[in-house]
Amino acid sequence: MEAYYYVVFGALAAVVAGLELGKSGKDRVATASVFNSFKNNYVLVYSLMMSGDWLQGPYVYYLYSQYGFDKGDIGRLFIAGFGSSMLFGTIVGSLADKQGRKRACITYCISYILSCITKHSPEYKILMIGRILGGIATSLLFSAFESWLVAEHNKRGFDPQWLSITFSKAIFLGNGLVAIVSGLFANLLAENLGFGPVAPFDAAACFLAIGMAIIMSSWSENYGDPSESKDLMAQFKVAAKAIASDEKIALLGAIQSLFEGSMYTFVFLWTPALSPNEEDIPHGFIFATFMLSSMLGSSIASRLLARKLKVEGYMQIVFSISAVTLVLPVVTNFLVPPSSVKGGSISFGGCLQLLGFCTFEACVGIFWPSIMKMRSQYIPEEARSTIMNFFRIPLNLFVCVVLYNVSRSSLLVQLFSPALILQARATQRFQHSSNTCVNCICR
Helix, strand or coil: CCHHHHHHHHHHHHHHHHHHHCCCHHHCCCCCHHHHHHHHHHHHHHHHHHHHHHCCHHHHHHHHHHCCCCHHHHHHHHHHHHHHHHHHHHHHHHHHHHHCHHHHHHHHHHHHHHHHHHCCCCCHHHHHHHHHHHHHHHHHHCCHHHHHHHHHHHHCCCCCCHHHHHHHHHHHHHHHHHHHHHHHHHHHHHHHCCCCCCHHHHHHHHHHHHHHHHHHHHCCCCCCCCCCCCCHHHHHHHHHHHHHHCHHHHHHHHHHHHHHHHHHHHHHHHHHHHCCCCCCCCHHHHHHHHHHHHHHHHHHHHHHHHCCCCHHHHHHHHHHHHHHHHHHHHHHHHHCCCCCCCCCCCCHHHHHHHHHHHHHHHHHHHHHHHHHHHHHHHCCHHHHHHHHHHHHHHHHHHHHHHHHCCCCCCHHHHHCCCHHHHHHHHHHHHHHHHHCCCCCCCC
């Protein structure tokens, strides 16, 4: 492995360690011991759930390519995942509100474990089923767990400000430290120990099973709308009415969809972007570096949230920086002509892009706890999971369109997502809308 990867990883690790060790009193909030126990339980479960997701990340594209599928075939597999999330996500989200968030979290574990098992088959149809199950699981991961946490936090009467602590800690560990270890562990299993690219998926299934056991033994059930007479369609109507009647909720959905759309497009395209001529790159180690960058971002976000800075204000800067980092491949393509030699090590242009991608991942680390904080303030409790999955419909539609055209348009054009620019403007409008709402309940 080239020294460049170690230098980038080591520099990021030093910055993260410095930020965490250098926290002052303004960056910390005093909490009760009973809340700390509750927080630690959730963070443990969330970390196990995310480890099941992160272990798969570095080798999804690579595994499919090893089975002999080209970029177009792989793109259709990804479309199946995002398409199932779009079609079934709102349904499972509404069921989570109605049938219970704990049950929905358990359903996530079962669906994702089954998805991991399908990775053992080189049959395209079996892999397609796995992607569909994975899409359903993803909808639950990014709605049911957060909905359970917010409802349980409020039910136990904890200080609303403490919710930001749980969000920041969960993202710092689950989307940061756990993701880094998962990337390195996946690299160890697949390459160093020679078990092949399917081994990380088996490990993911094991961690998901452990997390499911903790959920079943220690979590209580909570619901959205307590009305027993309200059916699934009525739940949809409540969510749609809330989005249509409150501009802040609609803009929040637009912000989330646009940013996550760019993020998931990046997940699919970072591998071919860094190795356009089949350069030999350490997928697991690069993935761990990205996650360390995300950890850096979540550390910054925890400081911002602890000091009660207005989320709508600083997120405009974050989205603008994200857009600049994703235009970097276009710039480097003009300034540094790509090599025509197949194989070899990462190019100079690839090194520059790697730095830009790390910056983008740092923005992702700031985004997650910040958007969670905004959702906890603005989204009504009775249809929280349903509304959050409504937000994922345009997100998945956007990604499906990009992936459908993955073999028809330039990789650089796909990677530079104008969605981030539109998103910065949506955030600006969101802030303006919030400023005009003097008596808003979330103030």
